[in-house]
Amino acid sequence: MQIKKSLIDNLQTFFGFDNFKGDQEAIINSILESNDTFVIMPTGGGKSICYQLPALMSEGTALVISPLIALMKNQVDQLRAFGGRDSIAHFMNSSLNKTEIAKVKQDVLLGETKLLYVAPESLTKQENIDFLKSIRVSFVAVDEAHCISEWGHDFRPEYRKIRQVINNIREDISLIALTATATPKVQYDIQKNLQMINANLFKSSFNRPNLFYDVRPKRDVIKEIVKYVKSNTGKSGIVYCLSRKKVEEVSNALEINGIKSLPYHAGLDPKVRADTQDKFLMEDVDVIVATIAFGMGIDKPDVRYVIHHDIPKSMEGYYQETGRSGRDGGEGVCIAFYSEKDIDKLAKFMKDKPVSEREIGTQILKEVIDYSESAVCRRKQILHYFGENFNEVGCNNMCDNCRSQKQHFNAEEPLKLVLQMIKDFGEKFDDHYLINVLLGLETAQIQSYKHHQTKYFGSGKEEGIILWKSLIRQALLDNFVIKDVDNFGLLRLSKSGNKFLENPHSIRFIMNREMDATADDDEDGAQQGTSAVDTQLLQMLKDLRKKLAKQKNLPPFVIFQDPSLEEMCTHYPISMDEIKNISGVGNGKAAKFGTPFIELIKNYVEENDIDRPIDFVVKTTANKSALKVSIIQNIDRQISLEDIAASKGISYEDILKEVESIVGSGTKLNLSYFIDEMIDEDRQDEVFDYFKTADVDSIDKALDELGSDDYNREEIQLMRIKFMSELGN
Structure with a gap:
């Protein structure tokens, strides 16, 4: 009883808590x-x-x-706050200079430091080993211990x-x-x-009942x-993203939309990252956008949502x-966006890895795919992955x-068929192979095993791939089948599976959700045309455009193109700042043509009592803006478009698209130095005159009119850019 009182007293003294949680005391x-102790x-x-x-209580x-x-850094800061002095906890890693490391070692030698945090890379340096030999180490704690395993989501060779x-x-x-994620x-x-x-093993339940899980196409x-x-x-x-580029883009989109956001990835200066972390902890910033690969070492208790812009590469990571x-x-709300394109990207990352590593990575990734596409309780799937059985009733919606709403199907006969097939095939194949046999796909592997000659070949074609994926997923979750992770994910029958074959009974499974095949990662933010266009307003805007075009003696498309007007009819911009964010408008066109359109839309919104969308999405990102600024600067210096494209690592066609986008948004560019070398003056005049009287700015129509032989x-694209720049901006 004395130890218990001592522990509680120390818990209260150091951390201000009156009671331990779960297995903490043990x-x-x-x-x-x-004792050696393993905590999951x-x-x-x-x-x-x-x-x-125990570190604070030990010699x-x-x-x-x-x-x-x-x-x-985060944990040391917290310990110093609890302990009342800076020397109580230190870290020793690559972020410190020689003077700072000397100070750390001095405090440790004086017995002032109770916890010393080190990175595994720092630990292996001989000078640090020699130093640690000279002090009294009370015990060693290996945090994030899953980094040891190649099957863990953050494998670090140094950990081994x-x-x-x-x-x-x-x-x-x-x-x-210690680890939070271990299968x-x-x-x-x-x-x-x-x-x-x-x-001594202490394994807590992986269930986090307060978290809401949501996967969206x-x-x-x-x-x-x-x-x-x-x-x-x-x-x-x-918000987590797969790439640094996407981190910058998403963070910039949030910032432009009035949300206090900062990016956080390994490409940033360490001081910037530390400052960003502090701002998040101090609530000067609401949202951090980070790369999945880098990870956020932030111990912030009141994060209310985690969004995955890209699906993670493992269930542990997720x-x-x-x-x-x-x-x-x-x-705690957890939203993940899923698309097959993300999976293709992750699969490509593994292409150049050694075969064994690729096989492990493929199995781990497949779990993420099955989780995302399944219509079964998310919590049940997560806990099953970590070896924990869970009744979905406990999910509490x-x-x-x-x-x-779920679509159920009678699974008795198809389950019996799959279990018998696994048994007859000697438990030597994974789900992908078995489904290919059922669908009647005559692959080289199926032919080599002569399974195209069995009764199972093509027997499940009528039911379709979604049913078979759903069935095998739930057969695993309900323990009819076991996946042998040590052996390429081969499926084996469990005791329950064998019992079901001996004594089949009625059973219903849930059909997987069909993730919309059109689900896509729109590189520029929101895609156009997803909301219903207000056709009445669109006609009014077109009439206004036609009227302005006549006044200014310009073709209507020079003022605003149709996609810009259509977007105005879904977002209803009523200020100069809002109309600048419409695709194809920008600062230049907004200033030159925006005011009458804003007035018309404002009156229309008031008269028709329209609720405007507040989620106004900016189309340009920090990276794209930087590219555009660089292109404008290079054109001002009269550098050829081919050379600009080469310096930016993009194609000539892409540079023309970028230049067209810049001009289309209202920025004036002088490309005469480049065009004059490619097209003689008379031909330039001819194309220019054509666009002055044209109803549309179609290149194909211009080629028909002017002659594709000439x-x-x-050349037409370049002249269209010059025309839009000189007359429209």
């Missing part, structure tokens, strides 16, 4: 008794206290191995050297390994590599994100990233699938 006792606890479960409290300095500089380094320091040091396979890898097979994704964030003003959120939402037990497409 874990801390295990560490204080110098979901994000928000209180893992950090499990090693921080010497606890060594904490952590993969993220950002997470180290940890045991060797610890043995170099002192062989009898006790070890605590049974990853769990075994960690224990084997760290030589702690007999460690990927259409108008930036528009959807802006809309969601605007409807949750004042709440903290994280679970850990969504787990940063609602860590205080409050609201806290996922999109449980809230939506002009080529590129």
